Amino acid sequence: MKEMIETKKKFPWGTLILSALAFLCAGVLVQRYVYGLGAMTNMSDGRGWGLWISFDLYCGVALAAGGFTLAAIVHVFNMEKYHSVVRPAILTAFLGYLLVVLALLVDLGQPWYIWRMIFNPNIHSPLYEVGWCVMLYTAVLALEMSPALFERLKWRIPLRIIGFIQIPLIIAGIVISTGHQNSLGSMLLIMTHSLDPLWYTPIIPALFFVSAVAVGPAMVIFEGTLSGGVFGHKISREVFTGLGRIVSGILVVYLIMRVVDVAVAGELDRLFNSYPQNVYWWIEIVGGVVLPIILFNIPKVQQSGKGMFIAALLYIVLGLSLNRFIVSSIWLVIRPGYTYFPSWQEFAVSIGLVAWALMMFQIAVRLLPITKQHTEEEAKSEHGAPEATPAS
């Protein structure tokens, strides 16, 4: 990423690398559909869910939480201060969900039969809820994104219609997407004996919900810092500090839930003697939750863009992503006699899909009024004459 920032003006290395990764991914996908899953993944009967479920589904959905958190902060809680970051957050969430959908179409053994879930519902299956949430929330996000497109095309009537239903739409989006975060946790409730007791708890859906709410603003800090470098879209320090406070506030709640949950289950001793599981727990909680809480509240860190970036990154990587990997793969017991490490093709698909999403983000930011300041510049340089500023 840093490389991308520095070389942007000289030669588009970033775009080149992203394109290469995206095309590699496309090639691997041909292999997947021609020869089948077994030919190119290391998944087995012992480990039926691999990298794609852990990374693309579990992390992908959580990291797209910025869409609903920011929409809630701005449009429901009416905190106008954060208005400038809503659209990038919703765009990220939308692309994130598209990525999830694509990954699922790769991971499913029979993706061409996905419509069967509509006609053969099993309302007791948490995955059934997950499936519907993915479909509905992707549609909601598309609608939430649509004003940017309509503004660009200057379509006034659709814009007015969307404006009219905006609040119900956003609230529906919040209900669906938080339900989605919960249900990803509910899916693990069946793994009563295979998920390590340090992580298995009946309240895992609630833990998923709270940690996802916290990661939304953290992702905005993370992306805002990066896109500030790439697109010159600067977000005010005040917004960053405020978002940091929101993250740390929610993380305190999350931390209390995690510790009290282990205590109530009477498993505090596991934190000290269930090596090596406990090491993962400590890394996750201390490095990914406690440390960000401290960092976000140090005035010196709040003043430094780098400091905020690192604090957000710590939570995103160690607090959230590591947690999702642990519960969906690392400490979920594998059948005896099997081992699993993703094949290069599995990595290529996961990384390639992210590359596609990043390029789509780049294109969307260039073409659509996502960040206000940027479109003004763009309009001037592209058309030579200033265009009417879109009212976002």
Add this chain to the structure above:
Amino acid sequence: MAYGVLFDGTRCIGCRACSVACKSWNENPAVIEKTPSVEGGIQGKAVVSDKTFTFMRYKEIGEGDDFKWAFAKIQCMHCLKPGCETACIVGALHRSSKTGAVTYDQSKCIGCRYCMVACPFGIPTYQWEERMPWIRKCTFCSNRWNEEELDHVPACVTACPTRALQFGERDGLIAEAHRRIDESKAADPAGVGKYVDHVYGEKEVGGTAWMYISSVDMTELDMPKLSEEPVTKNARTAMGTLPYYATGMLILMASIYFVTKRKQKIAAGKHEEKKG
């Protein structure tokens, strides 16, 4: 009413006729190990797979005079509260309350493999080598027997030469299992008997159609140690709260919106007043 099978480890001689019968009835090909191994003793590295619905697990237990071979027939346990059934997004896995068989319907399946992850016994397997793969597992030979013709018992049971496998109504089998354990205890002057006093599968994860009694604890044969609570319980509870969650969240968000909007308007009004 549901049926089950009782496996008696003290009667089993490890002949693997059950495995052969299973392969034969389900027309599953033999799986030849590319690199023969002695891992796991005489059985090699046997696992259930899309071509092997059942196999005999061998364990060498104890040393010297205590040494014994122990066997366990591994296949789908046909749980009374199957994790796979609750997990399946499309209801392709279904337990028949009449027969007790948990069967799979590929005309519903989408290939998500949640059942494989959800199964506490690690039973459902996948056709990894196929371009269009389906789930495969023991069917309890439900395509073979029905309630009217109970003589057509599962293929593995018919093949057993020592009656280590006994097919019948589940309740009857539980009684029979306890009878055997108690009789053996009574016959033993020390009062111990040849069995471990536990019917594996009677209560595990809410009960299973396949049950085991043996001279060793079944966990020594790598059967998972499970509690009596069905694996489906927490997930079903969570799914049951869904309508309340959605309604609550909807009301909460709507009220927050109206409250904050109203505050904003009042603040704006005050601002106007000052200006005026």
